[in-house]
Amino acid sequence: MGKTDYYDEYEIQVHLEPWSELESLFIPIPSKYVEEIYRSEDFLVLVGPQHPGSGHMRLIVRLHGDIIKEVIPDPGYVHRGMEKLAENRTYIQNIPLVERPAIMDAPNYNLGYVRAIEDALEIDVPERAKYLRTILAELGRIGTHLYDAAILAIFLGHSTGFMYPFAIRELICEAFVRMTGARVTTSFIIPGGVRKDVPENVLKFVYDATFEIERRLKPFERIFIHNPTVFARLRNVGTLSKEDAIRYGLVGPFLRASGVEYDVRKVEPYEVYDRLDWDIVVADECDSYYRFLVRVNEVSQSLKIIRQCIKDIPEGRVISEQISENGKEIRGELFDKLANVVLPKGEYTTLTEAARGSLIYTLVSDGESNLPYRLRIVTPGWLYLRGFMESLKGGRLADLQAIYGSFGYFPPEADR
Amino acid sequence: MDVIGIDIFGIVSFLFNIFKSNMLNIPLLKPLIDFLMGIPILNLIVALVLWRPFFGVVILPGLTGLMLYLLWIVYFERKLAARVQWRVGPIEVARPLRGAIQALADGIRYFFQEVIVHREAHTPYFVQLPILSFIPILLPLAFIPAGAVVGIRTPYALPLTVAFISLIPIFVIAIGWASNSRFAFIGSMREAFMYFAYEIPFVLAAISMVYVYGSGDLYVAVEKQTIPGILLNPLAFIVYLIVMLMATSRLPFEIPEADQEIAFGPFVEYSGILFGLVMVLAYEKLYLMSLLFVILFLGGWSGVEIPLLGDLVAPLVLFIKAVVVISILVIVRAVYARYRLDQAIRFGWSNLFGLSVASLIFGIMVGWLM
Numbered sequence: 100m101g102k103t104d105y106y107d108e109y110e111i112q113v114h115l116e117p118w119s120e121l122e123s124l125f126i127p128i129p130s131k132y133v134e135e136i137y138r139s140e141d142f143l144v145l146v147g148p149q150h151p152g153s154g155h156m157r158l159i160v161r162l163h164g165d166i167i168k169e170v171i172p173d174p175g176y177v178h179r180g181m182e183k184l185a186e187n188r189t190y191i192q193n194i195p196l197v198e199r200p201a202i203m204d205a206p207n208y209n210l211g212y213v214r215a216i217e218d219a220l221e222i223d224v225p226e227r228a229k230y231l232r233t234i235l236a237e238l239g240r241i242g243t244h245l246y247d248a249a250i251l252a253i254f255l256g257h258s259t260g261f262m263y264p265f266a267i268r269e270l271i272c273e274a275f276v277r278m279t280g281a282r283v284t285t286s287f288i289i290p291g292g293v294r295k296d297v298p299e300n301v302l303k304f305v306y307d308a309t310f311e312i313e314r315r316l317k318p319f320e321r322i323f324i325h326n327p328t329v330f331a332r333l334r335n336v337g338t339l340s341k342e343d344a345i346r347y348g349l350v351g352p353f354l355r356a357s358g359v360e361y362d363v364r365k366v367e368p369y370e371v372y373d374r375l376d377w378d379i380v381v382a383d384e385c386d387s388y389y390r391f392l393v394r395v396n397e398v399s400q401s402l403k404i405i406r407q408c409i410k411d412i413p414e415g416r417v418i419s420e421q422i423s424e425n426g427k428e429i430r431g432e433l434f435d436k437l438a439n440v441v442l443p444k445g446e447y448t449t450l451t452e453a454a455r456g457s458l459i460y461t462l463v464s465d466g467e468s469n470l471p472y473r474l475r476i477v478t479p480g481w482l483y484l485r486g487f488m489e490s491l492k493g494g495r496l497a498d499l500q501a502i503y504g505s506f507g508y509f510p511p512e513a514d515r
Numbered sequence: 516m517d518v519i520g521i522d523i524f525g526i527v528s529f530l531f532n533i534f535k536s537n538m539l540n541i542p543l544l545k546p547l548i549d550f551l552m553g554i555p556i557l558n559l560i561v562a563l564v565l566w567r568p569f570f571g572v573v574i575l576p577g578l579t580g581l582m583l584y585l586l587w588i589v590y591f592e593r594k595l596a597a598r599v600q601w602r603v604g605p606i607e608v609a610r611p612l613r614g615a616i617q618a619l620a621d622g623i624r625y626f627f628q629e630v631i632v633h634r635e636a637h638t639p640y641f642v643q644l645p646i647l648s649f650i651p652i653l654l655p656l657a658f659i660p661a662g663a664v665v666g667i668r669t670p671y672a673l674p675l676t677v678a679f680i681s682l683i684p685i686f687v688i689a690i691g692w693a694s695n696s697r698f699a700f701i702g703s704m705r706e707a708f709m710y711f712a713y714e715i716p717f718v719l720a721a722i723s724m725v726y727v728y729g730s731g732d733l734y735v736a737v738e739k740q741t742i743p744g745i746l747l748n749p750l751a752f753i754v755y756l757i758v759m760l761m762a763t764s765r766l767p768f769e770i771p772e773a774d775q776e777i778a779f780g781p782f783v784e785y786s787g788i789l790f791g792l793v794m795v796l797a798y799e800k801l802y803l804m805s806l807l808f809v810i811l812f813l814g815g816w817s818g819v820e821i822p823l824l825g826d827l828v829a830p831l832v833l834f835i836k837a838v839v840v841i842s843i844l845v846i847v848r849a850v851y852a853r854y855r856l857d858q859a860i861r862f863g864w865s866n867l868f869g870l871s872v873a874s875l876i877f878g879i880m881v882g883w884l885m
Contacts, residue, residue, distance in 0.1 A: 144697055165856065254775050256766060256853035262600035328767055328852040496701070497855045500775050 127173050128159060136161060141168065146499065148176045156510040162496060170491045170499075172484060178514040185474035190216055191289070191437040193474065197460075198284045200478055201512040203242040203268075204454045206235035209288045211451035214369060215462040216290040218449065219442040222419050225426070226371075228292035230412040233370045234305065235278065235287060237401040237408075241312065242271040243454035243507075244394045244401075251391060251504030252323055255332050260323035267315045270308045277301045290437060291422035294429050306409045309402045316398070324395060333388035337490040337502035340385055347486035350479045351456020352397060353506060356390040358383040363452035375407045387505035394507070441469050455479040455507060480513030527559065534562035539570055539664070540825045567826075568657075571664040575830035576806060576837070577656045584802055584838055585795055589618035592845040599849040625791035633696075633784055640693035644686055645785070645792040651682035652799045659806050660733050662816045662829020673731040676807055677721050680762075683800050684710040687771070690793060691781030702780020705856055706771035712863025713761040716871035720754040723871075723878030724811045727751075727885070737815035739885070744812040747881055750874035752812050757867060759808065760847060761859070763801040767851040768859050772797075805837040805844075813840070 136143045140163065147157040155176035161169040181200065185193050197212045198205040210232055217224065224232075245264035252260025272282040278297050279287040287294050323329055339349065344357035354361055362379045364372040380396040382389035416426025422436050423429060429436070444466025451458040456479030463473040487506045491499060541548070548565070552558040563569055571577055590605065594614075597604025605614035632638055655676040657666030669675065684706055691703025727747050728736045736744070745752045761768040771780045782793045809815060813836055816829035824831070854862070 142697075144701075252852070256769060256773060256775060257851070258596060259600050259849045260852070262602060266601050322850065323852075326850075326852060328854055331858055332852060332855060495855060495857065497770075497773070497776050497853075 128171055144496070148173075156508075156513075158499070160491075160496070160499065165495045165497075167491050167494050167496065167499065170488050172488055174484065174510060175514055177511045181515040182474055182476060185471055187470065189438055189469050190440050190442070190471060191433070193471065194289065195284065195286045197474075197476065198286060199511075200476070200515050201243065201453070201455070201480075201509055202283045203246045203271075204239045204512075205284045205286075206232070206239040206288065207451055207453040207458065209286065210236055210370075211449050211453070211458050211460045212462075213288050213290050214449045214451070215447045215460045216440070216442065219445065219447045219462065219464065220290065220421070220440070222291045222421050224292055224419055225416045226413050227296070227415045228417040228419075229370045230408045231278075231293050231297055231417060232288055233372065233375075234302075234405050234408045235275075235285065235293075236370070237404045238271050238274055238305070240454040241398050241401045242268050244398050245271070247394065247455075247504075247507030247509075248319075248323075248391065250507065251501075254500040254504035255329060257323060257326070257329065260319070260326075260329070263315070263319040263323070267312055267319070270312055270315075274305045274308050277304055289418075289422075289429060289433070290440070291419035292417045292429075294433075296417045296427045302409050302412065306406060309405050313399070313402060320395075324392070330388060332501050333386065333391060333505060335386050336498050337387045337390075337494060337505060338385050339486060339490045341383075343489065344385070344486060347489050348482055349456075349486040350482045351452065351454075352380070352393045353390055353456065353483055353486065355380060356382045356393040357385045363450050363457055367450055369449075369451070371408065372404075374411075375404050377404050377407075387502055390505045439469050441467070442471075453479055455509065455512065456483060476515055478512045478515060480509055481515075484508070484513055531559055531562055534559075534566040534569075537567050538562060539565040539567060539827065541565075541827050542825050543823045567664050568666045571659075571661060571830070572653070572657050572666040575664070575827075576659065576661050576834045577666075578653065580830075580834050581652075581656075581799060581802055584834075584841075585798055586616070586618045587838065588798060588801075588841055588845065589621070589795075590615055591842055592848060593617070595842075595846055596849040599846070622791060626788050628787035630787035630789050631784075635695045636784060637693040637695060640689065641784075642789070644690045644693055645789045645796075648683065648686035648690070648793070648796055651679045651686065652796075652803065655679040655803050659803075659810070661833045663826045664830050668734075670730060670732040670735075672733045673721060673725060673736070673807075673811075676803070677718060680800065680803055680807075681714055681718075683796065684714075687781050687796065694781065694784040696784055698777040698779075698783045699781050701777050702771050702783065705773075705777075706781060708856060708860055709761060709768065709770055709863070712860045713758050713867070716754050716863065716867045717758040717762065719868075719871035719875050720751040720758065721807075721811070723748055723751045723875040726875070726878040726882040729882055729885070733810050733815070736810060737817055740814045740817065743814045748874055748878050750870060750877050754867060754871045754874050755808055755812065756844075759801065759804050759844065761863065761867075762804060763797045765801075765844070766848045767854055769853050770856050770859055773853055801841055801844075802837065805840045806833065808840060809833060809836040 133143060142162040144160045144162055145157060146160055148155040157173035157176070159171040159173060160167055179199070181196060184196060188196065194209060194212065198208050200208060245268045249261045249264040249268075252258075252264070275285055276282055278301055279285040279294070281287075339347070339357050341358045344354055344359060349357065358381060360379055360381050365379055377400050380393050380400060382393050418426050418429055420426070423432060425432070442462070442464035444464055446461060446463050448459065448461045451460070458479055459475070459477040461473075461475035462471055463475075465472045483506065487502070487508055491502055494502060548561060551561045564574065573579060594604040605617035608614050608620045609616045632641060658669065658672045658675045659665075660668065660672065687706050688703045688710075691699040691706065724736065724744060725731050727744065728739045730736070740747075759765070764770070764772050772782065773780065777783070782790060785793055810833070816833040819828060819832045821828050
């Protein structure tokens with residue numbers, strides 16, 4: 100199609116054939132499918148890879164009028180080959196690596212990996228370390244839920260709903276800084292405990308911060324959660340029934356929002372979750388609003404857990420005797436003690452409840468090398484992608500953003 | 516002076532006499548104006564600027580007022596949203612003024628940016644339409660009166676202004692068509708749907724005020740407002756307020772431009788100064804609608820008397836009232852999320868339409884009583 104003959108006549112030209120330049124662009128669907136859509140009354144819209152959500156991902160949306168008929172995801176724009184990278188690093192060097200998929204949720208990712216090593220080496224973790232790990236994991240969960248709430252708000256065009264959670268999240272970051280020394284990717288949990296003991300005054304700060312978070316969530320609740328426009332946008336949108344949610348393999352808060360009472364922290368308790376008093380948040384309404392509300396209520400459950408942990412935390416060492424004689428700090432001997440760890444031959448799998456759902460680590464060791472033979476990470480984002488795509492069907496184009504936000508889909512997490 | 520066969524001096528003196536016969540009366544500046552009128556070339560310029568139709572259209576409440584308002588409202592809206600959101604807002608440009616000339620800096624940046632016209636665009640229309648869209652913005656300014664200052668005085672000022680405001684979406688839809696891209700197409704369609712949803716309530720609310728005042732003449736409307744129009748017909752006031760939000764893509768109804776969904780819709784392909792022009796289109800429309808709003812519901816330019824400023828008081832009062840109304844209105848951006856298209860259309864055709872019909876009946880009753 101030359102330039103001149105297109106402009107000479109002022110008439111609308113409908114290009115039934117895809118333009119020749121477009122053929123060179125990569126779209127992960129057969130060109131026949133594209134041509135079929137061009138010939139029918141449907142409309143193909145490519146959402147992304149750049150869009151105002153979190154990370155990069157392309158959605159190929161087939162529209163009939165304003166109604167979504169089919170959505171084909173094109174993930175992988177932020178794939179970093181994490182599993183392959185892990186095969187060339189020692190077990191201890193992998194800790195900062197495996198935290199990277201979901202930066203705000205780093206403690207949960209850290210915890211799952213470290214527990215796989217501890218399973219293999221049969222290390223008993225001291226009580227105080229278990230409590231500290233639980234506090235960190237729950238702080239990470241609150242941070243992630245706030246982050247997702249902010250992204251949902253900006254998807255709905257609500258800029259105040261975006262700013263408030265990010266401002267509240269600063270308290271989580273500050274708690275991380277005081278406990279571990281880093282704002283997001285803390286790398287604080289090591290096989291056999293945590294890097295160093297957390298002093299009493301810092302735990303006091305975290306305890307106070309939980310109340311401050313609760314106080315600051317009130318205006319957010321007023322302006323965003325109970326906002327009639329937000330309710331109108333999310334209620335009865337992207338509904339997934341209980342059966343569908345199980346069939347498409349949803350995980351975490353999204354599964355619980357569809358009425359399935361499943362939480363790894365209750366089913367296979369790790370750390371000190373079985374000793375604490377908290378509830379699984381479940382909703383039966385199955386739509387986007389309740390997917391969001393379940394996570395809002397999980398924030399208050401997490402705050403409850405953190406307060407209990409800080410009240411109950413025992414004195415004592417934070418690093419197991421099997422790792423170090425000094426039970427209070429690993430500094431100066433981290434590499435001496437842990438760099439040449441060799442796992443016994445076998446396959447070790449752990450299941451962790453990360454903020455967005457079940458996180459699976461499988462560590463395969465050949466029993467000779469100090470590098471893992473294979474590390475398999477299955478992130479919650481990857482698990483609920485199918486359910487996310489199914490829930491989009493039948494919605495309107497404007498619902499795509501609302502459902503995207505309600506799932507808190509985070510491409511770096513899913514792509515690893 | 517008969518140089519090229521035309522009596523230039525005669526034409527100039529003829530124009531000068533026209534300007535001079537209808538000049539603004541400002542007692543405060545009278546000595547200065549008298550002095551300037553004594554200087555040959557300068558007196559022509561002074562007479563032109565103070566000529567009432569010219570002053571109304573180009574200075575206040577016309578083009579200059581519009582530009583001042585744009586500089587203020589873009590800054591104020593960002594600052595207000597920032598205050599709600601626990602932030603500071605624009606502050607770096609002119610720090611002593613707390614970033615007050617941010618909008619001007621943005622405008623200059625737009626001006627020197629490259630304007631990219633993509634290959635698929637319908638080039639002539641794509642480039643012309645942002646500039647042509649000033650026609651329906653500037654024409655109503657000639658009919659909106661401010662006391663003694665008015666471009667064209669006519670008893671049909673209200674219908675004319677409403678008609679010109681209703682023309683603006685046509686340009687937006689044309690812009691989306693000329694952009695020839697998917698998102699621009701979806702944005703144009705959304706604009707068209709929204710247009711029909713709010714236009715009828717808007718016209719009905721305006722007509723109900725015509726019934727209340729018994730005339731489409733805006734002078735009559737202001738004279739009759741011993742009780743402000745907001746109390747004479749509160750239903751029309753509510754309808755008009757919501758329509759202002761819908762018509763100018765304010766946030767609960769920011770559907771045609773939804774940047775998270777369709778990346779500014781009809782304006783997605785624009786860059787540089789052309790984007791600057793289309794971006795302020797909604798703000799300009801808001802200014803026109805709020806001028807009309809102030810005249811219909813808030814007593815127009817009446818209420819304040821400063822003898823020293825003479826004829827200048829009316830345009831100033833009208834301008835300040837309009838800017839205050841908009842400054843209150845922009846807070847919705849920080850409070851509401853965006854409705855979906857079908858929800859907004861349903862609202863427009865059911866609740867808003869019903870309310871506007873009720874306001875029409877109410878207006879007829881009030882007009883009959885008055």
